[in-house]
Amino acid sequence: MSLELFLLLGAALFSIGLFGALTQQSIVMLMMGLELMLGGIIVGAAAVWHYIAPAAADAQVLVVLAVTVMAVEMAMGFAVVTALFRSREVDLTDMAAELKE
């Protein structure tokens, strides 16, 4: 176990999440990609706390921040999907983009 390994794990999760967020058409699936990216960030922040600056709580605060962002992102995402679905019957990003035209 070393800092590099943890960071690589974080980077892997981040990249997988990014792939999902870029490719998925469904807004809900896109959010799952975002969650995965935030999961990668959490691993990175916790590793930095443990291996570089355990005396300061800043990295811990970053984890708290990431967890909160996850919650906010999910809640807002589903609210937006519900509103979109109700008014336009759309749950795909491409279709939402077409609505602008």
Add this chain to the structure above:
Amino acid sequence: MLDDLIFWALALLAVAGGVMVFRFDSMARATYALLTSLLCVGGEVLLLGLDYLGVVIVLMMTIEMAIMAVFMVMYMMNPAGLMPMTMVHNKRGAAVICTGVFAALAAGILLAPWPARRGRSSADPTMDLGLSLMGPQMLTMMTLGFSLFATIVATVVLATRRGRYDRFGDDLKARAADDPVRGGVGR
């Protein structure tokens, strides 16, 4: 040694779960693959000695994914994955971008001269976190609090169709709310 073993097991499971999120046809399975992945993240955080944050991640992610599954089933066209279909766009471009991002991150991680550990963790990192959030990081905490509050208001406004005029009449004088299903407080 045991720690190494746990690290590798959790890491592989986390990555595998993450990959499976976008490979499963069934929405329920995709959601719970994501949950597996995030629970492993929580496990890694526990392994790093952050007990409180690790357990909180487990707690929050479980609840979050349980609710997420409902929305997945509600809005996705193929919730149970009984009809295999793909709903992706721009797969190749995304693959290139993501490989590039991972390569860049990995290069940075492996090449960067990481500083040596400064100081040592106190006996109770949870206490540190609390003191920090209530002290130097108070501004962060307040921002988080307000954004959570704003989220609650915004989500309700976005998601609901009925306002108080629908429930209590145009003059808001109706004694009992006109809801499709009656609640338990008897208003």
Add this chain to the structure above:
Amino acid sequence: MDHMGHDMHSMGEVAGLPMAERDDDRDALRLDRLHVPIGPGLSDWPVGLILRLTLQGDVLQGVEVDHLPVPSGPRLPYWDEPWLLAAQGEEVTRGRAARRRCAAHLDSAGRLLAVAGWDDGAARCRRLRDELLSGASRQTIDGELRRTVQRIGRSRALRWSIAGLGVLPAGRGRAAGVTGPALAADGDAYDRLMMWLGEIERGLAELDEGRLLTSDELTGPRGRLDGPRPPSQALLDVLPELLTGAEFACARIIVASLDPDIEELALAPASGAAHA
């Protein structure tokens, strides 16, 4: 790639099951609809009743009432027997009729309480029903029956739980041809339960009554038997209106609070005359 994805819903079957289709719903979300029949055999369910439900989530968007074919033989509907026999000219004591009425209401109350999830109350009602039908004398059963009825009547939690479900005002009930306790209750599921409990307590006083039932007293546990249609038919007729828009659990409670008796429908053919 697949922008027309939503049409996939209407495309036939998967694994031998029809796919759900989408349609308008209560919350204006146009979600998937499921067609689920419930009945004819289900615990705490009127035997023979079939409801073809259109469910969105657990909200009933549409209800079709159906029932198993009713054998129209010489056997009279069990719960209405004393009154019909009297109408045919047999000698039936008022005590026997009161006993049958009490037992019928205990049966209905037991079903309603079971669906409302009060196992204890339901079990007590059913035990008392069986004791009544097996001929327990008034002295032996009086105390416990009164205690049980009072206990159910006093339960605030039960009232909190089922009040406001399936409101059937007397005007609408009368228009649909409902008679008996459901009409007299003039209210929701809780009012109908209280009406049953009241009739049980009144019937208790008559258990040992030796006078004979006259042939024009034709009011069974579910209503007047000399009307154009059997009382349960009217109860079935009001079901769709009361159930549409209700949630699944509430729907079960509403059905149990009306408690139509499918057997009673055998009275139907001879309209105008109750005795078939």
Add this chain to the structure above:
Amino acid sequence: MPDAAPLWATVVLPVVLAVAAVVTAGFDSVLSGAAERGSAGSVREAGRRAVGPLREGLRLLVQQPRRTTAADRLLGRLGVVLVPVAAVLAGAVLPWGFGAVSDPSVGVVWFNAMEALAWAAVWLAGWGPNSALSLIGGYRFLAQGLAYELPHMFAITTAALGAESLRVGEVVAAQDGVWFVVWMPVAFVVYLLSALAMAFWGPFEYPLGRDAAGGVAAELAGVDRLVFLGGRWLLLVVTAGFSVPLFLGGGNGPLLPGWAWTLLKTAAVLALLVAGRRALPVLRMERYMELAWMVLVPLTLLQALFVAVVVLNR
């Protein structure tokens, strides 16, 4: 104060919990027998009724499992197994007397997280069989979770606040003098309510409601059913048992040793719940939800505020 528990405790814990669950189920069976068939009359008959759940369990062991069309067996099975697993994991922080199998520094949060796991498990078990009624049951439990979880968290937090620690051992130690139930009655009552809700048992049986033909458990048969329903009794025992260290002083008490007091108090709480259940119908979530959010949440917040002020002035 808390001693480190020996390794064998890890093995003994599930057994002890299972025995407690069987005893509780037996007691419940005696009470419902009295309602269904009149009072037992003889000790022999009462005993026969008490072993009813055990017999039923054996019957389920040999029963064939049921298969449904297009079921998601993996997820369904996972949900069924997770219920008892979550219960035992949550039970790991239960102090027996003064020593628990494990007493981590965030034991209170750990307990809560394991319960949340049961949340997801019940939905999975309802999703698995691809049946409308069991899915309705699964959704009901999610709604139930949304209703009880917040008041529940505030109630637990209040106890931790009173002890100024998240370690269960220290919460017990803080009740050396006055039990928390004395000055946190609201939190205690809310905790008991949510303990029942968490175990989806008694008045909170809504996800397994009779009206939905057994809800989540509608399609479960054989060993699956045994594991799921047995896990539910385990959850009930664990959640009821956790009220003892949180509010009832844990192993604190005169004369008797700590473990005996824990046992006595746990039995008393369980008896109260099993007997109290007989007076209540099922609380349906469309009603309870509003009650929980409009009444219980503010009440528990006020309780927490009160405790916080007391702690600050101590």
